[in-house]
Amino acid sequence: MEPVKTVAVTGASGYVGEAVCRALTKRGIAVRALSRRDPGIAGTRFMAYDLRHELEPGLLAGVDAVIHAAAETSRGAEPDIGAEIAALHRLADAAEAASARLIFVSSQTARSDAPTGYGRLKASAERIVLDRLGAVVRPGQVYGGPEKGLWGTLASVAQRAPAIPRFVPEPRVQPIHVDDLADALVVLACEARPSPRVYAIADSRSVAFSRFIQLVAIRRFGRRPFRLPVPLAPILWTLRGVEKLGVRPAFARRLASLNDLPALDSAADMAELIPHHRRFPDGACRGALCRHRDLIREGAVLLRYATGRKPGRWLLRSYARAVSSVGEAGPLELSGLTRLLPRGLTLFDQPAARRRNGEQDALSRRIDLALLLGESSAQHVDGFLMSSHTPTRLAQILQLGLALPLEAVGRLADTVAGPWLDRVRPRPIEGSDHAA
Amino acid sequence: MPHDVVIIGTGPAGVSAAWPLVQAGRDVLMVDASVGAAGVPPHGEYFDLRRHDGHQRDWMFGPDLAVWIDRAATSPKLRVPTLRAVFDGFAEANRIETVNFAAVGSLASGGLSNAWGCGVARYDRDEMSEFPFAHADLDESFAAVSRRVGLSGRADDDLSGYFGLDDWADPAPALDNNAQDLMRRYDALRAGKSLHGLRLGRARLALLASDRADRRACDLSGLCLWGCARGALYSASQDLPGLARAGAGFRKGFVADHIEKIETGWRVHGVERDTGASATIDARRVVLAAGTLATTAIAWRTLRHFETPQRVMSNPTAAFLLLRMGLPGRAPVAGPAFAQLSFAHQSAAGHLAHGALFSPRHLPAFEFIKHIPTSRSAARLIWRLLNTATLVGNVFLPASLTRHSAILGRDGRLRVTGKAGDDLPAAIAGIARDWRKAARRLGFLVMPGSFAMGELGSDIHYAGTLPMRKDPRIGETNAVGELAGQPGLFVADAATFPELSAKPHTLTMMAMADRLGRHLAQL
Numbered sequence: 041m042e043p044v045k046t047v048a049v050t051g052a053s054g055y056v057g058e059a060v061c062r063a064l065t066k067r068g069i070a071v072r073a074l075s076r077r078d079p080g081i082a083g084t085r086f087m088a089y090d091l092r093h094e095l096e097p098g099l100l101a102g103v104d105a106v107i108h109a110a111a112e113t114s115r116g117a118e119p120d121i122g123a124e125i126a127a128l129h130r131l132a133d134a135a136e137a138a139s140a141r142l143i144f145v146s147s148q149t150a151r152s153d154a155p156t157g158y159g160r161l162k163a164s165a166e167r168i169v170l171d172r173l174g175a176v177v178r179p180g181q182v183y184g185g186p187e188k189g190l191w192g193t194l195a196s197v198a199q200r201a202p203a204i205p206r207f208v209p210e211p212r213v214q215p216i217h218v219d220d221l222a223d224a225l226v227v228l229a230c231e232a233r234p235s236p237r238v239y240a241i242a243d244s245r246s247v248a249f250s251r252f253i254q255l256v257a258i259r260r261f262g263r264r265p266f267r268l269p270v271p272l273a274p275i276l277w278t279l280r281g282v283e284k285l286g287v288r289p290a291f292a293r294r295l296a297s298l299n300d301l302p303a304l305d306s307a308a309d310m311a312e313l314i315p316h317h318r319r320f321p322d323g324a325c326r327g328a329l330c331r332h333r334d335l336i337r338e339g340a341v342l343l344r345y346a347t348g349r350k351p352g353r354w355l356l357r358s359y360a361r362a363v364s365s366v367g368e369a370g371p372l373e374l375s376g377l378t379r380l381l382p383r384g385l386t387l388f389d390q391p392a393a394r395r396r397n398g399e400q401d402a403l404s405r406r407i408d409l410a411l412l413l414g415e416s417s418a419q420h421v422d423g424f425l426m427s428s429h430t431p432t433r434l435a436q437i438l439q440l441g442l443a444l445p446l447e448a449v450g451r452l453a454d455t456v457a458g459p460w461l462d463r464v465r466p467r468p469i470e471g472s473d474h475a476a
Numbered sequence: 477m478p479h480d481v482v483i484i485g486t487g488p489a490g491v492s493a494a495w496p497l498v499q500a501g502r503d504v505l506m507v508d509a510s511v512g513a514a515g516v517p518p519h520g521e522y523f524d525l526r527r528h529d530g531h532q533r534d535w536m537f538g539p540d541l542a543v544w545i546d547r548a549a550t551s552p553k554l555r556v557p558t559l560r561a562v563f564d565g566f567a568e569a570n571r572i573e574t575v576n577f578a579a580v581g582s583l584a585s586g587g588l589s590n591a592w593g594c595g596v597a598r599y600d601r602d603e604m605s606e607f608p609f610a611h612a613d614l615d616e617s618f619a620a621v622s623r624r625v626g627l628s629g630r631a632d633d634d635l636s637g638y639f640g641l642d643d644w645a646d647p648a649p650a651l652d653n654n655a656q657d658l659m660r661r662y663d664a665l666r667a668g669k670s671l672h673g674l675r676l677g678r679a680r681l682a683l684l685a686s687d688r689a690d691r692r693a694c695d696l697s698g699l700c701l702w703g704c705a706r707g708a709l710y711s712a713s714q715d716l717p718g719l720a721r722a723g724a725g726f727r728k729g730f731v732a733d734h735i736e737k738i739e740t741g742w743r744v745h746g747v748e749r750d751t752g753a754s755a756t757i758d759a760r761r762v763v764l765a766a767g768t769l770a771t772t773a774i775a776w777r778t779l780r781h782f783e784t785p786q787r788v789m790s791n792p793t794a795a796f797l798l799l800r801m802g803l804p805g806r807a808p809v810a811g812p813a814f815a816q817l818s819f820a821h822q823s824a825a826g827h828l829a830h831g832a833l834f835s836p837r838h839l840p841a842f843e844f845i846k847h848i849p850t851s852r853s854a855a856r857l858i859w860r861l862l863n864t865a866t867l868v869g870n871v872f873l874p875a876s877l878t879r880h881s882a883i884l885g886r887d888g889r890l891r892v893t894g895k896a897g898d899d900l901p902a903a904i905a906g907i908a909r910d911w912r913k914a915a916r917r918l919g920f921l922v923m924p925g926s927f928a929m930g931e932l933g934s935d936i937h938y939a940g941t942l943p944m945r946k947d948p949r950i951g952e953t954n955a956v957g958e959l960a961g962q963p964g965l966f967v968a969d970a971a972t973f974p975e976l977s978a979k980p981h982t983l984t985m986m987a988m989a990d991r992l993g994r995h996l997a998q999l
Contacts, residue, residue, distance in 0.1 A: 346852060415842055
């Protein structure tokens with residue numbers, strides 16, 4: 041198989057399309073940005089593309105893969121199914137002519153009996169793509185990045201709504217960060233040999249919809265709107281009554297659609313395509329704030345490891361502020377297990393591991409930073425000085441007794457599997473390559 | 477009007493040379509390169525501050541935590557924020573470059589004495605055999621300097637004669653448990669003989685044991701590393717207000733570069749440190765007391781002593797840790813942070829090494845944790861348990877074990893290159909071996925991995941570039957410190973030492989500067 045050099049992205053000015061374009065350019069792949077208006081993404085080549093019109097001849101010439109992320113959104117939940125299907129056929133023909141593989145961005149709502157036309161459209165489109173041996177991606181609730189598309193709407197609700205309706209029973213969503221979704225699409229387009237099937241790309245764990253909005257509000261806007269319980273059944277009943285009168289408000293269908301969202305069984309696909317994806321609400325915040333929050337979370341783990349105690353807020357803020365003094369890199373990529381068990385860092389903190397990874401290694405330097413911050417903090421004094429209070433002193437001695445077996449495990453693991461541990465060693469997120 | 481005497485440097489040498497001149501009513505101008513105020517040391521008791529001070533990071537580590545992580549080989553003194561102004565800018569301002577050598581100096585008022593360990597001793601007759609004047613010539617000066625500085629540590633022990641200062645020293649402050657134990661067992665064991673070449677005794681220090689008008693006695697605050705807020709540790713800066721009252725003039729922020737002979741005497745050329753503007757000072761006589769390296773650079777530029785490598789002396793160092801046998805895990809209590817005990821070690825080869833023992837619990841734990849060969853998390857727990865059962869030692873070896881050299885480039889930059897003598901590693905290993913044997917008999921254990929050699933030059937005992945000789949040639953000094961062929965140009969600091977013993981040399985240097993001051997006062 042030839043390596044993939046050029047990828048066309050439809051809907052390049054859209055929420056998902058733009059993220060895909062960026063993910064591709066970051067990997068040094070030539071991108072043809074297909075959309076109605078020029079999204080102006082650095083490093084891409086814009087080509088005019090409108091779903092409703094015939095394709096320009098040669099639009100996909102020389103393209104190795106097509107990621108179809110465009111959708112006609114001006115009509116909301118009730119798209120022009122005929123027009124979209126015709127557009128898809130045109131695109132698939134052109135892709136076949138260029139022998140480019142086709143990856144189609146579908147929706148979690150795709151079902152032939154879906155309450156919305158959008159869901160039914162996606163279901164028919166999926167069948168066409170699969171018939172032509174393309175790959176279909178069903179993303180969960182996409183979040184993060186620029187406030188566009190449905191995410192833009194939800195973010196503005198999270199920013200402004202005084203309260204969030206908490207329907208009973210609660211609809212649940214499976215979040216997926218837009219950059220992770222983009223990574224998954226890029227992997228399908230460039231690396232894996234995709235089989236013609238449906239890939240589910242979403243966190244395998246679901247979160248209640250109102251909680252999703254609330255966490256976005258907390259993370260992104262620093263506010264915590266109240267979740268107001270609203271029984272869903274009477275509303276749906278009423279809406280059904282209204283429907284009998286011949287009116288179908290789009291809002292009602294969306295609500296119904298949300299209510300019977302089929303769960304995505306995504307664990308296997310996620311493990312295959314993007315094993316290191318973010319866990320909601322990581323990345324739900326914006327730029328600098330995101331970095332600060334991630335550093336605070338990192339500080340909680342490292343200070344816990346270095347001082348043996350849960351650090352206070354003030355110390356965490358000091359940590360986030362001081363990190364830049366020991367290196368420019370961004371937050372460390374710490375696994376969920378490390379977050380749960382900071383002591384596990386012993387595995388990466390053996391003297392031999394420090395020597396192998398050099399003096400500029402981010403993890404080693406930040407552990408030292410955490411030690412210095414802990415030592416100069418009155419709250420952590422018991423971590424560094426024996427207490428004159430006898431029970432505390434006995435506990436301090438016991439801590440050493442308990443730490444030594446773990447230390448022995450760490451030493452052994454480093455001796456036996458040092459190089460492997462170096463490969464999975466926590467490193468800064470920025471500048472690290474997901475593919476590596 | 478030219479000044480009678482201009483003294484370049486307000487450290488221990490400059491101040492010691494100034495006092496006799498000022499007291500004789502001479503017009504003295506003291507010059508240093510300080511700008512801004514000195515750091516403010518913390519007040520209180522160390523462990524109390526550690527437990528209750530919410531802002532301890534400000535004085536303990538300062539905002540730049542990376543220097544603690546990166547500069548592991550140097551003394552923590554060079555990193556503590558309260559002493560930053562003492563060391564900052566020295567090498568750049570004096571145009572000094574180094575290879576394999578730590579060139580530490582000070583532009584601050586009071587110089588390096590703002591940050592010294594306060595170890596004092598008197599060079600004995602043997603150690604001064606190369607010096608071209610009679611040992612007794614310094615008696616008067618030793619007495620004057622010792623009284624002015626305020627010494628303590630007097631004790632009837634094996635090192636009383638070795639230090640030679642007990643006539644002027646107050647009794648020593650109380651020892652902590654570990655040091656007491658070590659001393660008690662040593663006294664019980666030795667019966668007049670040295671223990672594997674080691675002799676132990678109380679450290680003699682420039683530390684006040686009783687209050688004075690402007691300085692207060694040591695209260696065991698444990699904050700020595702960060703500078704003593706009570707002024708119990710001697711610093712030459714404490715002498716400056718008294719000198720000013722006695723009539724000395726001061727000029728700050730002036731970096732001397734070279735000196736020119738003029739009709740009325742000498743003209744010091746330099747720059748204003750904050751503006752970079754050139755400036756000059758005229759005087760009938762000039763005393764260089766800027767610290768050996770800076771003094772050397774100024775003198776060699778004056779003599780146009782270019783491209784001629786010359787020997788630089790300094791004491792190689794090593795550090796070690798003694799662990800007391802027995803149950804560890806005591807809670808730390810207030811106690812002395814200064815050197816409590818001293819030792820002299822005579823090797824089979826005849827080298828005399830000098831050292832001191834401290835309590836490490838008053839130093840940041842990080843300084844020790846980073847050397848423990850486990851993960852940091854376990855190292856912290858280990859050090860927490862052991863630190864109250866340990867003593868940390870430093871060793872200074874004689875300069876004869878080094879081959880450092882310095883050379884002045886035609887661009888006026890002084891380049892210092894550090895080189896250990898071939899016999900240095902063996903000398904350190906010999907001391908380590910003897911300490912291991914002695915420690916066992918004293919109920920202690922030398923921690924494995926100890927006796928790590930320090931970076932060359934990190935002792936900061938630089939000397940011997942303009943050595944005193946009976947018949948000095950160009951680039952050498954006569955018996956009072958006058959540069960050969962340059963009448964009226966004197967050197968008061970350790971640059972004049974013809975030999976550098978392992979013993980603390982500061983007080984001897986001060987006595988020699990005092991003697992120079994007396995000499996000049998009579999001219």
